Amino acid sequence: MIGIVGGGIAGLAAAYRLQQHGHEVRVFEASDDLGGLAAVYETAGDPIEKFYHHLSASEGTIVDLAEDLGLGDRVKWRYKTDAFYVDGVVHPMEQLWEIAAYPHLSLYDKFRLGMLVLEIDVRSGWPDPDGFADIEDFEDVPVTEFLLEQTTENVYRNFWEPLLDAKFGSRKDDVSAAWLLGRVKFRGERDLLRGEQLGYFEGGFHLLIEALVEAVGRENVVTGARVTDLDLTGGEASALTAETDRGTESHDVDRVVVATMPTVLEALTGYECEIDFQGTVCSVWSMDESLTDVYWLNLVDDAPFGVFIEHTNFVPPERYGGEHLYYTASYVQDPGEDRWQMSDDEVEAHWQEGIADLFPDFDPDAVNWVQTARNPRTAPIYETGYLEQVVPYDLSASVAEGVYYAGMASRAQYPERSLNGGIEAGFAAADRAAGVVDEADDAPRAKKA
Ligand SMILES: Cc1cc2nc3c(=O)[nH]c(=O)nc-3n(C[C@H](O)[C@H](O)[C@H](O)COP(=O)(O)OP(=O)(O)OC[C@H]3O[C@@H](n4cnc5c(N)ncnc54)[C@H](O)[C@@H]3O)c2cc1C
Known part of the structure; x- marks a missing residue:
């Protein structure tokens, strides 16, 4: 059995591909939900991602995968509307x-x-x-x-x-x-x-996650199972340890794909990745009314959040039982920053004032609900020299035989981390684990902690 650490899109894609190559797999996901950063909230209609998501037209692998899984007709492409907010005025710029x-x-x-x-x-x-x-x-x-x-x-x-x-x-x-x-x-x-088209799954990206889980087989995907140790004795992966509600479990593995942030890879194997990550605080607001005509509002004027997105100007509110859905979000570079230190209630109160400052007609009573998600590592800082820090898919040379990596520090997640990049990383690690692609195709860096 090949063990996969992480049930985000990269881990599920790796599992799917390995099965196609004829391998038995088991995915271990620490949380109770699958999908990682693409997890969702419920609405009056379709679920909505906790962090805003869309596809760019250059991203073909996810579209091909959707076709394979019978979801080809659920990928919808629509023209987006971008604007800049300057001196109190929304300027469309598409x-x-x-x-x-x-x-x-x-x-x-x-x-x-x-x-x-x-x-x-x-x-x-x-x-x-x-x-x-x-x-x-x-x-x-x-x-x-x-x-x-x-x-x-x-x-x-x-x-x-x-x-x-x-x-x-x-x-x-x-x-x-x-x-x-x-x-x-x-x-x-x-x-x-007309500008640029973006893609979205009718029904949300959760559909793709669900279809992957179905394809891999629910019996091969375990939630609430945090992998805490890999047995690399003798320079090869032979077992993994997972903490679950039932206690500590040990599973024999032939190989393992670590499909998480590189911090988890380091904790499990000692492999050090020097890429810096930033975190995100992101609120989803459900309102009775529309505040703008645009999807993505870039803020030149000062605002307490970095971006304001009226999601239902991209995907119609009818998909959400008539709710108008918005995102307010900020990236966080340092855990000492105010936004990270504030509770969710404090963030929401502060950001609600910010919305009122931007839109004088905003009525706080029109807010049906607001929910806030946060994660300390959501995007790499693409610093100068970044590509030298990318983690290779095949870590046999640097960690132990049978250890592979697919995640946000993978080459496929450059120059923008995305679901498509996560799938490509999962496929690339799986192809190497299955021996169908040579490790010589990987980034040259190989480093032991
Ligand atoms: C604000 C924001 C906006 C974004 N916008 C877009 C967008 O517009 N379009 C787009 O395509 N992408 C977007 N993305 C990026 C996209 O969400 C990610 O690239 C993708 O989800 C990463 O998938 P992953 O599987 O590599 O990692 P993750 O989704 O982080 O999955 C890793 C999984 O591993 C699990 N895990 C961690 N440690 C362990 C352990 N020890 N044992 C077991 N499991 C473990 C975690 O719980 C998690 O479920 C956005 C992300 C954010 C945060």
Whole structure:
């Protein structure tokens, strides 16, 4: 039996793939719920993810998997609406004419911004469409320095900086330009007139998690089972220990795939990963009313949260029994930060004031319910030199024979961590564990603690 540590999308994808290769598997999930960061709340209709989720058009593996699992027709693509909130005004910024009308950037600013988004390097004074062809050349270039050189001070202050602040806060100066260029490619192609399409599972991403569990077999997936030890005696994985309600259990394994954050990998095997992670505090609000016409609101004005998302301007409220659903969220770089120290009730009260400041017509009585989720490790800081820190899928050389890794520190989760990346990481680890892909395909780094 191959043991899988973690019942998030990466662990379930690894289990599914290993079964397709003819192996017996068992997934051990510490919590009572499957799906990890894609876990959901109930609503009056479909469940809603505790942390906001959508697909980019470049993400094909998850769509293929949905097809395999009979869910192909549940993936819906819709044009998103993005806006910037500046000086108390919501400025839509999705369609070409909206960008042209945005008053906080000059025509020249928009030209420089447009060139960068189209991946055209104009530093020499002449447009070079191949200037960013090799992203790895920009691995050691800080993103802030790169953006000031590639665009203008005004574009940086009024466009990029609010986005970087929302995504990386005080760590933005550590992030690499390669990450940004990768991120530009990661987004799907834009229709010049209508903007960008994003994907969502009708019924929520939980459908995919459920379908994976069904395919793997519920009897092969154990919840409430925290793996606390791996037996690596003699340089090979032979057993794992799980703490459950029933007590401590030991299971013999031929191989093991650790599909968790790298901190868990380190606790189980001693393998040290130097990637820094940030946490997230995220509230879902159910209201009787709509506050904006846009899905994703970037906040240039000060606000107590980094982003404000009206989910039901992307997926219609009818899917949720008429509830209008919103996310307010902030990334947390340091557990000492106020937002991390506050209780959920305090966060919600503070953020409700923030919503009222942004939208003078907001009626607190229109709030049906609010729920807050938090997790200390939800996204890597994509620092300069990041790719050297990626954890290889096959850890035979650095930890012990038969130990594999699939998770947020995997190569497939760069330049953006996503469900698609989690599936690709799970598949990649499974293919190596099954011996169908050679370890030579992995990142070169191999390090023992
Ligand atoms: C705010 C936010 C926004 C996001 N937006 C998007 C988006 O728009 N689109 C998108 O595709 N993705 C998005 N993501 C990312 C996506 O959720 C993750 O990339 C993906 O869920 C990671 O899956 P995973 O299986 O690697 O890890 P996880 O989901 O973290 O799963 C790991 C699992 O391992 C379990 N575990 C941990 N330790 C043990 C142990 N010792 N024993 C047993 N089990 C253990 C955990 O309980 C957990 O269930 C977002 C995430 C966040 C937080």
